[in-house]
Amino acid sequence: AQKITQTQPGMFVQEKEAVTLDCTYDTSDQSYGLFWYKQPSSGEMIFLIYQGSYDEQNATEGRYSLNFQKARKSANLVISASQLGDSAMYFCAMREFSGTYKYIFGTGTRLKVLA
Amino acid sequence: DSGVTQTPKHLITATGQRVTLRCSPRSGDLSVYWYQQSLDQGLQFLIQYYNGEERAKGNILERFSAQQFPDLHSELNLSSLELGDSALYFCASSAQTARGGYTFGSGTRLTVV
Numbered sequence: 572a573q574k575i576t577q578t579q580p581g582m583f584v585q586e587k588e589a590v591t592l593d594c595t596y597d598t599s600d601q602s603y604g605l606f607w608y609k610q611p612s613s614g615e616m617i618f619l620i621y622q623g624s625y626d627e628q629n630a631t632e633g634r635y636s637l638n639f640q641k642a643r644k645s646a647n648l649v650i651s652a653s654q655l656g657d658s659a660m661y662f663c664a665m666r667e668f669s670g671t672y673k674y675i676f677g678t679g680t681r682l683k684v685l686a
Numbered sequence: 687d688s689g690v691t692q693t694p695k696h697l698i699t700a701t702g703q704r705v706t707l708r709c710s711p712r713s714g715d716l717s718v719y720w721y722q723q724s725l726d727q728g729l730q731f732l733i734q735y736y737n738g739e740e741r742a743k744g745n746i747l748e749r750f751s752a753q754q755f756p757d758l759h760s761e762l763n764l765s766s767l768e769l770g771d772s773a774l775y776f777c778a779s780s781a782q783t784a785r786g787g788y789t790f791g792s793g794t795r796l797t798v799v
Contacts, residue, residue: 606787614795615688616776618787662729674719674788676729 573598575665577677584653585685591638592648592680594663600624602668605646607637610660610679619661622646653684689713692777692791700799704765707794711758711779717741718760719780719788720752724773735760767798 574597584590596605607619622630622637630637638647650657663677689712699705711718720732731744735754746752749767754760764771774795778788 608787608790614774615792616778616788616790618789621787674731676721676731678728 573665573667573675575663575675575677577663577680579680580678581681581683583683583685584650586655587652589649589651590653590682592650592661592663592682594646594648594677596644596646596663596665598644598665598667600667604666604668605637605639606664606666606674607635607646607648608662608664608676609657610662611656612659616662620648650682655684655686658682658684688789688791690777690779690789690791692775692794694794695792696795696797698797698799699767701767701769703767703798704763705767705796707762707764707775707777707796709760709762709777709779709791711760711777712781712789715779715781715789716758717780718754718758719778720746720760720762721776721778722773723776723793724770729776732762764796769798772796772798 576595603624605622609617620630620632620635622639629639634651636649660679660681662679664674666674691710693708716737719734722730732746733752734742738754749765752762774793776793777791780788
């Protein structure tokens with residue numbers, strides 16, 4: 572069965588430093604996608620980055636990169652040069668591309684960037 | 687503005703009542719998803735529609751139902767409301783391709799008193 576695990580309920584990082592948010596997943600599908608979303612205190616959900624299971628290179632989007640280790644079933648989000656505005660809840664999600672196509676989300680990691 | 691419109695933004699109602707949450711997907715998106723986010727349970731997938739048809743079902747209670755109309759807007763109906771139904775309800779839409787992720791609406795905060 573699909574499962575997403577985020578083991579860090581909360582993290583602190585100093586402004587301008589890099590931070591890694593952990594995500595591990597479980598699936599029996601060969602074809603799937605991994606996503607990260609940001610939820611600021613205002614409540615909206617913002618899509619950050621996507622990694623396909625067949626993508627050979629790690630995804631990058633500006634200051635966000637996804638450290639994809641398929642054999643370990645991990646998809647960690649790396650935020651470089653943290654900014655105060657990065658303080659938010661971050662969710663890892665997975666979608667299988669067969670069967671139900673539904674997304675599942677992890678429980679989230681609350682990141683606080685310190686000035 | 688993400689392009690996904692949810693109404694109302696806030697809703698306060700009493701136990702036992704019935705409410706309808708509405709979602710208009712981003713232009714061109716055929717899929718609509720509903721999620722419930724409560725403090726103790728994170729984001730729970732409820733149901734997905736694709737071009738008017740139910741595509742996938744998650745942890746949706748029998749008291750809850752949804753539909754997607756020909757104009758692609760969707761409604762989530764919650765009935766016999768209980769205190770535990772208080773949550774933020776998100777609608778999201780997606781394009782055919784999976785790479786773009788979901789586009790979420792701003793959510794409807796439901797408070798059952």
